[in-house]
Amino acid sequence: xxxxxxxQIAFLLGAALSLALRxxxxxxxxxxxxxxxxxxxxxxxxxxxxxxxxxxRATVPWSYPVESVTAHLDALGAFFLxxxxxxxxxxxxxxxxxxxxxxxxxxxxxxxxLLNITSFSFVLIYTLENAMVFLLGWEIAAVAAWLLVIWExxxxxxxxxxxxxxxxxxxGFFVLVAAFMTMRSATGSMDFGSFSNFLRIPSPMRNVTFxxxxxxFGLKAAFFPFHTWLPRAHxxxxxxxxxxxxxxxxxxxxxxxxxxxLLIGAPDAWMGWYLLAFSSLTALVGVLYTxxxxxxxxxxxxxxxxxxxxxxxxxxxxxxxxxxxxxVLVALGFTGGILHILNHAVFKCLLFYAAGSxxxxxxxxxxxxxxxxxRKLPWTAFFFLLGGLAISGLPPLNxxxxxxxxxxxxxxxxAPSGIERALLIGTASxxxxxxxxxALATVRAFGVSFLGTPRDTTVHADHDAxxxxxxxxxxxxxxxxxxxxxxxxxxxxxxxxxxxxxxxxSAPPGSAILEAAGLLEPVAWTSALLLAVFxxxxxxxxxxxxxxxxxxxxxxxxxxxTTSRMQTTGTSFSAQFASSFESVLHFQRRxxxxxxxxxxxxxxxxxxxxxxxxRRIFEALGEGQDFSTKVVARISEEPRFAFGLGLVVLVALVxxxxxxxxxx
Amino acid sequence: MTLLAVVLHVVALLASPIxxxxxxxxxxxxxxxxxxxxxxxxxxxxxxxxRKAPVYSHVTTPIFWIxxxxxxxxxxxxxxxxxxxxxxxxxxxPFDFVAVAYLWGLGRVFVILAALDxxxxxxxxxxxxxxxxxxxxxxxxxxxxxxxAAATGHDTFASIVHVGLGSSDRIAxxxxxAIALFVxxxxxxxxxxxxxxxxxxxxxxxxxxxxxxxxxxxxxALQYASAMKLTLLAALVAAVINPxxxxxxxxxxxxxxxxxxxxxxxxxxxxxxLVARLKLKALPQxxxxxxxxxxxxxxxxxxxxxxxx
Numbered sequence: 001x002x003x004x005x006x007x008q009i010a011f012l013l014g015a016a017l018s019l020a021l022r023x024x025x026x027x028x029x030x031x032x033x034x035x036x037x038x039x040x041x042x043x044x045x046x047x048x049x050x051x052x053x054x055x056x057r058a059t060v061p062w063s064y065p066v067e068s069v070t071a072h073l074d075a076l077g078a079f080f081l082x083x084x085x086x087x088x089x090x091x092x093x094x095x096x097x098x099x100x101x102x103x104x105x106x107x108x109x110x111x112x113x114l115l116n117i118t119s120f121s122f123v124l125i126y127t128l129e130n131a132m133v134f135l136l137g138w139e140i141a142a143v144a145a146w147l148l149v150i151w152e153x154x155x156x157x158x159x160x161x162x163x164x165x166x167x168x169x170x171x172g173f174f175v176l177v178a179a180f181m182t183m184r185s186a187t188g189s190m191d192f193g194s195f196s197n198f199l200r201i202p203s204p205m206r207n208v209t210f211x212x213x214x215x216x217f218g219l220k221a222a223f224f225p226f227h228t229w230l231p232r233a234h235x236x237x238x239x240x241x242x243x244x245x246x247x248x249x250x251x252x253x254x255x256x257x258x259x260x261x262l263l264i265g266a267p268d269a270w271m272g273w274y275l276l277a278f279s280s281l282t283a284l285v286g287v288l289y290t291x292x293x294x295x296x297x298x299x300x301x302x303x304x305x306x307x308x309x310x311x312x313x314x315x316x317x318x319x320x321x322x323x324x325x326x327x328v329l330v331a332l333g334f335t336g337g338i339l340h341i342l343n344h345a346v347f348k349c350l351l352f353y354a355a356g357s358x359x360x361x362x363x364x365x366x367x368x369x370x371x372x373x374x375r376k377l378p379w380t381a382f383f384f385l386l387g388g389l390a391i392s393g394l395p396p397l398n399x400x401x402x403x404x405x406x407x408x409x410x411x412x413x414x415a416p417s418g419i420e421r422a423l424l425i426g427t428a429s430x431x432x433x434x435x436x437x438x439a440l441a442t443v444r445a446f447g448v449s450f451l452g453t454p455r456d457t458t459v460h461a462d463h464d465a466x467x468x469x470x471x472x473x474x475x476x477x478x479x480x481x482x483x484x485x486x487x488x489x490x491x492x493x494x495x496x497x498x499x500x501x502x503x504x505x506s507a508p509p510g511s512a513i514l515e516a517a518g519l520l521e522p523v524a525w526t527s528a529l530l531l532a533v534f535x536x537x538x539x540x541x542x543x544x545x546x547x548x549x550x551x552x553x554x555x556x557x558x559x560x561x562t563t564s565r566m567q568t569t570g571t572s573f574s575a576q577f578a579s580s581f582e583s584v585l586h587f588q589r590r591x592x593x594x595x596x597x598x599x600x601x602x603x604x605x606x607x608x609x610x611x612x613x614x615r616r617i618f619e620a621l622g623e624g625q626d627f628s629t630k631v632v633a634r635i636s637e638e639p640r641f642a643f644g645l646g647l648v649v650l651v652a653l654v655x656x657x658x659x660x661x662x663x664x
Numbered sequence: 665m666t667l668l669a670v671v672l673h674v675v676a677l678l679a680s681p682i683x684x685x686x687x688x689x690x691x692x693x694x695x696x697x698x699x700x701x702x703x704x705x706x707x708x709x710x711x712x713x714x715r716k717a718p719v720y721s722h723v724t725t726p727i728f729w730i731x732x733x734x735x736x737x738x739x740x741x742x743x744x745x746x747x748x749x750x751x752x753x754x755x756x757x758p759f760d761f762v763a764v765a766y767l768w769g770l771g772r773v774f775v776i777l778a779a780l781d782x783x784x785x786x787x788x789x790x791x792x793x794x795x796x797x798x799x800x801x802x803x804x805x806x807x808x809x810x811x812x813a814a815a816t817g818h819d820t821f822a823s824i825v826h827v828g829l830g831s832s833d834r835i836a837x838x839x840x841x842a843i844a845l846f847v848x849x850x851x852x853x854x855x856x857x858x859x860x861x862x863x864x865x866x867x868x869x870x871x872x873x874x875x876x877x878x879x880x881x882x883x884x885a886l887q888y889a890s891a892m893k894l895t896l897l898a899a900l901v902a903a904v905i906n907p908x909x910x911x912x913x914x915x916x917x918x919x920x921x922x923x924x925x926x927x928x929x930x931x932x933x934x935x936x937x938l939v940a941r942l943k944l945k946a947l948p949q950x951x952x953x954x955x956x957x958x959x960x961x962x963x964x965x966x967x968x969x970x971x972x973x
Contacts, residue, residue, distance in 0.1 A: 371783075411810050418814075418970030426807070428806050428810050433803040443773055534733060537736055541882075555782075555877050564783070568791065
């Protein structure tokens with residue numbers, strides 16, 4: 001605990017120094033060094049806890065109304081600290097290279113100070129077990145993230161994105177406050193320990209609290225339909241901030257969900273189904289948006305929604321396992337879900353850093369203007385490809401390991417009856433669609449921006465990523481490969497936090513986890529075999545070709561008058577896929593077509609992919625009652641009454657589920 | 665699995681794609697009233713390609729020649745996990761079918777990237793289609809494997825396919841999964857009515873257009889990998905509909921399994937000769953057929969599990 005306190009002091013001192021020093025280079029150093037010290041001190045504390053050396057607990061008396069603050073570092077908090085802080089440190093290192101071109105003109109100290117404050121808030125959120133102080137840490141993280149986002153505050157777009165984020169995150173904050181107030185009024189205390197006494201006993205209020213908590217944490221982690229702030233904020237923020245927000249800061253939402261899962265203990269089955277449905281929808285809608293974005297950073301932002309959905313599917317499965325008393329499902333669900341959080345953090349940061357390096361080189365992240373970057377930015381291209389393969393969950397990289405565990409849980413013969421089994425299998429096939437669409441999004445993003453020839457002659461890519469950016473990406477790439485090829489490492493990291501969920505009921509608490517680990521061993525061997533076969537083929541090809549090859553132009557199918565503008569664009573690449581999901585992926589066209597045989601004025605055509613959900617929300621808010629009248633008017637006269645009756649029955653059912661805790 | 669069985673499996677894995685392609689092409693030739701190429705023509709083509717020196721476009725990068733190797737490597741490794749001879753596979757572990765599906769995904773991603781690498785608008789079209797249909801067919805494949813796992817109560821590829829024709833209450837499961845797998849076969853290995861492996865100078869093709877720029881050993885690797893995937897999927901369909909249960913007489917069952925695969929090759933050839941290629945717009949609906957078929961199978965299985973049968 002002393003180390004943690006010292007780490008906090010280091011973070012705050014570093015923040016103060018970054019603001020106080022006169023020179024941007026000194027400010028950067030102050031940020032990096034203090035982060036390094038703080039992170040090391042925290043790791044000294046957290047690593048033993050994560051590897052199973054008991055828990056740390058300290059109580060500090062405090063003034064009214066908090067009375068006393070319990071700091072409690074268990075395996076779950078330690079797990080989140082162990083990667084959040086080093087990755088924030090990496091982000092700071094990347095920021096040095098990324099902000100360097102602006103060092104002469106701007107005061108970058110604020111960015112470094114805020115990164116320190118972010119680390120500071122992580123320690124608060126992940127260790128403190130008091131609602132009041134937890135909310136304080138929550139708020140510090142949110143405001144720091146907002147200030148980090150609006151670095152380019154001169155652009156109106158960025159300011160709008162920032163305020164959008166600020167409002168959304170506070171809506172979530174209020175819901176969280178409501179949940180805490182409910183628990184406070186039931187228990188008379190602000191301590192998580194006493195919350196647990198309330199949450200363990202099934203009651204209508206527990207159900208309400210669960211919904212409030214899931215909503216608030218879902219908003220923080222950008223679950224559908226609360227994701228609308230995220231793509232905007234991510235495309236407006238500097239690359240390191242997008243990376244940290246998407247990969248690290250908003251994982252606090254999932255942490256909150258997991259923390260309160262521990263407090264709930266034995267959830268009802270409906271909570272599991274609720275979480276499963278919520279997460280499946282999130283993963284599906286997230287990935288559909290991912291396939292159609294033009295803005296590379298927006299694309300990556302939507303894919304965060306997809307990935308928290310995948311992790312959430314794991315948690316939903318774990319909930320079901322807890323309520324059905326199936327330790328294997330609990331182990332597979334929570335191990336897979338928690339591991340996916342870590343994996344997502346690693347590859348998503350890698351991808352955002354690569355996108356940032358594209359932005360630094362070309363000053364745009366619009367896919368339709370890029371092309372052929374692999375020649376100019378070979379390092380960035382390699383890292384982006386690696387991250388892209390990992391995010392599609394392809395073997396032998398880390399995304400596959402966690403998705404495999406979740407698949408194993410969904411397809412496992414653990415469900416009590418046929419229809420529940422069928423629902424889980426259906427979820428697995430939905431996850432498969434998500435995987436396929438995510439692969440499409442990856443090849444589209446990588447293929448359009450890095451392969452082929454440049455589409456826009458006004459875009460010049462002059463230099464690859466700077467050394468600090470390259471080092472950061474390299475560290476993440478090592479993580480992507482290591483966690484994928486040697487899953488034993490990954491499992492060692494998530495074993496202790498996942499074991500917390502097994503509860504004391506399961507006889508040897510670790511046995512189900514070990515079973516889950518056993519599943520991954522052959523996967524690792526298969527990956528190794530794949531690499532070996534690939535190497536053999538590589539040698540075989542080298543021997544067959546032996547440098548005998550000729551260079552020629554691309555085969556144009558008899559048509560040679562090509563320009564690079566004729567290459568497949570990002571929009572056309574995903575057009576057919578998007579047309580199958582038109583209700584979500586709505587294309588807006590703005591066009592002025594040329595008139596007559598000899599048009600006098602040139603025409604133009606623009607297509608936009610708009611966030612349908614966001615539009616609908618605004619429509620509903622802006623037009624209020626008219627909106628619902630319009631929707632109702634679309635239903636024809638005859639079934640309208642039946643529909644209304646059905647809605648009434650549905651509301652009655654939902655109310656009765658909340659009140660009684662089960663279906664009547 | 666004994667060492668002999670492993671050796672047999674590997675030999676079958678390497679040889680049967682050539683036989684499958686030979687039979688399909690011969691069937692098509694007979695329907696067209698031609699004599700047709702020799703059954704081993706695919707082998708001759710491959711060896712010819714291996715001797716050739718490749719031609720690369722100025723636009724391409726190393727991804728262009730790495731991709732065929734990745735495709736072939738994934739096909740080979742996944743082939744070791746699929747019960748090609750019907751009853752067992754050298755690599756067999758719980759939920760290996762998930763790994764197989766993702767290995768195919770890895771191969772597909774690299775082939776698509778290689779197509780985009782050439783910077784040609786034609787190849788980009790093919791790449792986009794392959795990615796789209798690859799993603800759309802994925803749920804049918806997983807639904808099918810999940811259904812088979814639930815119906816048999818097993819969790820490895822080699823054991824879930826033995827759902828059996830024997831009992832009448834399983835007929836819906838077997839039929840649904842077989843139909844779904846056959847459609848998956850047509851999509852994944854680019855056969856009519858999804859794609860036409862013959863015409864590679866049309867705007868309507870998928871797989872062939874992606875590999876327009878590949879030549880020499882690279883082209884050989886791509887074609888071999890594609891034929892291998894076709895064989896593996898045919899082996900799955902054959903194992904599902906094999907009339908002889910493996911538990912009673914492994915030898916006879918293996919023979920009927922191989923015979924069923926042959927029949928499937930004939931079926932693929934007949935479909936290609938008698939049915940026209942579907943419009944690209946209609947393809948998502950065709951893939952939905954597979955999803956619906958396996959969904960019915962899943963419901964039938966769930967109902968049977970629920971009634972304790």
